Amino acid sequence: xxxxxxxxxxxSGKDTVTTGEIVKAKxxxxxxNDLYLQTIYSFYEMGGKKxxxxxxxxxxxxxxxxxxxxKSAQIHKEMRQFVQEQGLTHHxxxxxxxxxxxxxxxGVVWPGMILVATDSHTTTHGAFGAFGTGxxxxxxxxxxxxxxxxxxxxxxxxxxxxxxxxxxxxAKDVILYILGKLGADAAVYKAIxxxxxxxxxxxxxxxMVICNMAVEMGAKxxxxxxxxQVLEYVKARTNRPFDILxxxxxxxxxxxxxxxxxxxxxQVAVPHSVDNxxxxxxxxxxxxxxxxxxxxTGGRVxxxxxxxxxxxxxxxxxxxxxxxxxxxxEVFLEANKLGYVEDLIKAGATFSxxxxxxxxxxxxxxxxxxxxxxxxxxxxxxxxxxxxxxxxYLASPATAAAAALxxxxxxxxxxxxxxx
Amino acid sequence: xxNVTGKAFVFGHNIDTDQIYPGRYLELVDPQEIASHCMEGAxxxxxxxxSPGDIIVAGRNFGCGSSREHAAxxxxxxxxxxxxxxxxxxxxxxxxxxxxxxxxxxxxxTKEVNEGDILEVNLGEGLVINKTTGKTITGEKLSDYxxxxxxxxxxxxxxxxxxxxME
Numbered sequence: 001x002x003x004x005x006x007x008x009x010x011x012s013g014k015d016t017v018t019t020g021e022i023v024k025a026k027x028x029x030x031x032x033n034d035l036y037l038q039t040i041y042s043f044y045e046m047g048g049k050k051x052x053x054x055x056x057x058x059x060x061x062x063x064x065x066x067x068x069x070x071k072s073a074q075i076h077k078e079m080r081q082f083v084q085e086q087g088l089t090h091h092x093x094x095x096x097x098x099x100x101x102x103x104x105x106x107g108v109v110w111p112g113m114i115l116v117a118t119d120s121h122t123t124t125h126g127a128f129g130a131f132g133t134g135x136x137x138x139x140x141x142x143x144x145x146x147x148x149x150x151x152x153x154x155x156x157x158x159x160x161x162x163x164x165x166x167x168x169x170x171a172k173d174v175i176l177y178i179l180g181k182l183g184a185d186a187a188v189y190k191a192i193x194x195x196x197x198x199x200x201x202x203x204x205x206x207x208m209v210i211c212n213m214a215v216e217m218g219a220k221x222x223x224x225x226x227x228x229q230v231l232e233y234v235k236a237r238t239n240r241p242f243d244i245l246x247x248x249x250x251x252x253x254x255x256x257x258x259x260x261x262x263x264x265x266x267q268v269a270v271p272h273s274v275d276n277x278x279x280x281x282x283x284x285x286x287x288x289x290x291x292x293x294x295x296x297t298g299g300r301v302x303x304x305x306x307x308x309x310x311x312x313x314x315x316x317x318x319x320x321x322x323x324x325x326x327x328x329x330e331v332f333l334e335a336n337k338l339g340y341v342e343d344l345i346k347a348g349a350t351f352s353x354x355x356x357x358x359x360x361x362x363x364x365x366x367x368x369x370x371x372x373x374x375x376x377x378x379x380x381x382x383x384x385x386x387x388x389x390x391x392x393y394l395a396s397p398a399t400a401a402a403a404a405l406x407x408x409x410x411x412x413x414x415x416x417x418x419x420x
Numbered sequence: 421x422x423n424v425t426g427k428a429f430v431f432g433h434n435i436d437t438d439q440i441y442p443g444r445y446l447e448l449v450d451p452q453e454i455a456s457h458c459m460e461g462a463x464x465x466x467x468x469x470x471s472p473g474d475i476i477v478a479g480r481n482f483g484c485g486s487s488r489e490h491a492a493x494x495x496x497x498x499x500x501x502x503x504x505x506x507x508x509x510x511x512x513x514x515x516x517x518x519x520x521x522x523x524x525x526x527x528x529x530t531k532e533v534n535e536g537d538i539l540e541v542n543l544g545e546g547l548v549i550n551k552t553t554g555k556t557i558t559g560e561k562l563s564d565y566x567x568x569x570x571x572x573x574x575x576x577x578x579x580x581x582x583x584x585x586m587e
Contacts, residue, residue, distance in 0.1 A: 022565055035446050038489060046576050047583030071447035120487040120511055136489035136515035138575055145583060150565060184434050185481035189510045218481055220510050273434060360443040360486070381438040381485060383461045388442070 002156050002253075004191050004223050006245040007131045011114050019254075021153045027056070029108050030143050031117035033099050034061045037075045039118060040082050042141035051086050052147035058090035059083055060102060065094035065355040068363035097328025097354030100124040100212065100296040104204075105330050107238030111226045112245050116143055121296050121378065123214045126194075126222030127207035128230055129244060133221045154220050155254035157187055160196035163262030168413035170306060170396040171206035172298060172376060174198070175213040176267035178259060180277025188218030190254065193247075198261055199224055204233050205300040212297050213378055216274040266412060268374075269394035272382045280399065280411045286391070287319070289371040291404035293397045294325030294352075295359040298376025301334045307349075307401035308340035310415055316348035317407030322400075323365040325352045349404070361386045374403040424522055424541045425551070426475040426501040428533050433479035435462055437491040437512065440483065446490055454490065455497035472499025475541065477533045479505065483512020492516045502541040504529050504548055504559065517566050520574030524548065526559030533557075543570070 001009065001016060009017045011025035032039045043051075051057050059079050064072035076094070083091045096102045100121055103109050111129030115122060118140050125132030135149070143149050159178060165171075192214045199207070207224055214222035226234075226244055234242070265279040293299065293307050304326060316322050324344055326332035332354055335341050345351065350365075357364030359377040361384060367373055369389030376399075377385075380392035393409060402412035439461035441454075448454050459466040459476075476482075476495070482505035483491055492515040495503065502522035506529055516523045524541055526548055533539065537552035546561035562570070572578040 022563060035488060037449075038493075042576065046579040069447060075447070118487055120485065134487040134511055136487050136492070136511060136518065138489060138518040139514055142575065142579055145579065152563070184484060185507060188481055188484075188507050189513075216484075218484060218509055360438075360446075362443060362446075366444075379436075379438070379485060381436045381461075383442045383444075384438050386444075388461055 001248055002193070002251050003245045003247045004131060004156060004221065005153060007112055007114060008151060008153055017153045019153050019155055022150055023153060024148050024150050025114055026148055027116050027143050028113040029115050030057045030140065031099055031103060032059050032140055033063055033117070033119050034059070034065070034072070034075055034079060035063050036118040036137045036140065037078055038137035039140045039144070040078065042138050043144045046141055046145060048141065048145040051144045054087050055089045056147070057088055057144060058092060059088070060092040060096065060099035061094045062098045062355045063360060063362055065353060094353065095329060097326070097331065098296045098299065098356055100208070101300070101327035101331065104128060104233070105237065105328060110234050110238060110240055110242040112242050116140070116149060120215045121212050123219055123222040124208050124212040124296060126211035126214065126224055127204060128234060129224065129226035131221050134215065152189070154189060154191040156191045156193060158253040158256040159192055159194050160256070160258045161194060161198040161261055162196045162258065163198055163260045165198070165261055166264060168398060169264050169266055170398055171202070171209040172396040173264055173267045174261050175210045176269055176277050176394060177261070177264060179213065179216055179269070179275050180267065182217060182257065184216060184218065184273060184275040186217040187214065189220060191221045191223065192217065192219045193223045195225065200227060202227070203302070204229055205302040208300070209297055216378060266396055266399050268399065268409065269380055271380055271391040271393065274380060274394065283409055285408050285410065286372050288374050288403040288407055288409060289319070290321045290323060290365065290367065290373045291400040292323045292358055292365060292373060292375040292377060293400050294323070294327065295356055295377040296327060297378040298397050299325055299327035299331065301331050303376060303397035304335040304340045304344070305338070306396070306398045308343040310398055310401040310412060311347035311405060312343045314347055314405060316404040320404050320407045322349040322404035323352060323358060324349045325357065325364065326354045328354050358385055360384065374400045374409055376400045423543070424475065424501040426473040426539060427471070428475050428477045428535060428537045428539050429466065429470065430530060430533055430535045431462060431476065431478040434481045434484055435478050436485035437483060437488050438485060440491040441488065441494045446488060451497040454494050458494040458498040467498070470498060473501040475501045475539050476503045477505070477529055478503070479530050480507045482508050484509035487511045489515045492519050492521060496521055504541060506530060517569050518575040520570060522570065524559045526557055529557055
């Protein structure tokens with residue numbers, strides 16, 4: 001069995017599971033974000049009274065934080081009321097950040113667990129060797145009542161990534177490249193394991209970037225074998241005992257792919273599809289109105305550092321805006337302590353409260369018709385960041401910073417060459 | 421399991437949740453308002469042309485992107501008869517079944533159906549009959565559990581039975 005199958009088997013009280021089998025698994029932790037007031041309504045409509053375990057469910061206010069409209073303020077109000085009535089142990093209000101960042105920080109994510117959240121990018125937690133998956137409001141309501149959810153045991157795809165990344169190229173470029181090669185429907189209803197020499201040595205932030213975007217290939221969940229950096233991260237944040245379930249050597253993957261990233265260029269997903277990926281050399285040199293660095297894909301300290309390193313002592317282009325939204329308050333504080341926040345503000349960046357605002361076109365930097373944005377977030381669907389008439393280019397934080405500096409989509413590796 | 425007959429609206433591959441229901445409307449709660457933005461990101465004229473009971477036909481990976489249940493809710497409130505696609509994104513597929521929407525995976529369907537064709541979807545057999553061309557297209561039968569949910573009109577009525585038994 002694969003580690004993913006062992007996680008599902010253990011959670012459903014079975015010795016073995018087989019591909020295609022439907023199992024009812026106990027959920028270790030569940031999260032509702034602030035788009036999903038419907039979850040609470042569904043919970044009561046279905047006869048729910050008390051949640052199954054007040055220690056295992058949390059709400060995170062990130063998509064509308066702080067509330068930009070009266071309607072979203074009302075959503076927050078009703079959710080806070082539910083949190084208090086149910087006596088939930090964990091609650092992450094508008095002063096915390098993006099769910100996929102604040103949950104690991106709070107120590108509620110560990111290897112071998114099942115984490116279900118009302119957010120498609122819950123695949124992010126595969127970075128920690130957890131089974132993380134997204135669901136809608138009604139599925140979440142069934143978990144809130146019963147603590148369980150049915151899963152189809154997925155086919156598992158192996159994506160091996162080998163080599164050492166060239167200077168100026170980031171984890172985001174790696175996953176965009178793979179998405180471009182395999183396509184947005186490569187893993188629909190399947191799971192992906194990322195492995196290979198590149199992944200084995202990868203830091204926590206970069207692992208999260210890659211697992212985050214597995215869902216853009218349709219993946220139900222992503223998985224990486226936890227490495228030393230992951231174990232140190234988890235142990236620093238929770239005393240909970242856990243063990244790592246290992247894949248049997250004779251396990252047969254449904255599909256296998258091998259990528260070498262040692263010659264990789266920065267990559268760009270051009271509008272309007274996440275798999276419409278070209279290397280920066282082939283990308284159009286479009287005029288850029290806004291660059292965005294943030295959200296659950298591109299808002300970690302490492303991402304903000306990449307932008308600060310590129311923009312320190314410089315000024316962004318007068319016709320371009322740079323919006324930076326750290327993934328969490330912890331990230332914000334760290335980036336501030338390291339001087340990156342000051343570097344970027346002096347260069348002309350606008351900082352906003354940790355959260356997801358512009359990534360889904362809710363607030364804090366939405367786009368007008370005809371505008372172009374280069375973003376370190378994860379989707380470029382029509383209308384994703386505001387007007388359907390806007391054009392969204394997905395790229396690394398370094399490429400987004402280079403666009404802010406020059407006012408054009410440009411190779412970030414050309415910026416500091418020969419200048420300093 | 422009853423059959424559904426309706427007029428086909430044909431879409432391409434990778435119709436994402438932002439096209440089915442744009443993020444800027446996520447705050448809405450009124451069913452009629454939610455229905456009025458159905459498929460707006462993919463085709464702003466859809467709502468004017470669509471009648472309850474009509475059928476959406478799409479290519480691969482229908483419903484990819486966000487976990488937002490609004491994507492299924494808008495189709496429910498608009499009165500979609502069924503969604504037949506070459507494949508579905510996982511979260512959308514679960515959301516649709518949970519809400520009692522008839523969904524069918526039917527490889528090759530977009531090649532066999534033109535916009536405006538009259539289709540009959542036979543969920544029990546996993547078949548689509550194109551009444552306009554007379555052709556029958558074979559899809560994939562749903563799992564027993566999914567069929568049980570649909571037979572109850574969605575997971576809420578099914579769960580109400582379970583929670584009632586818990587007391």
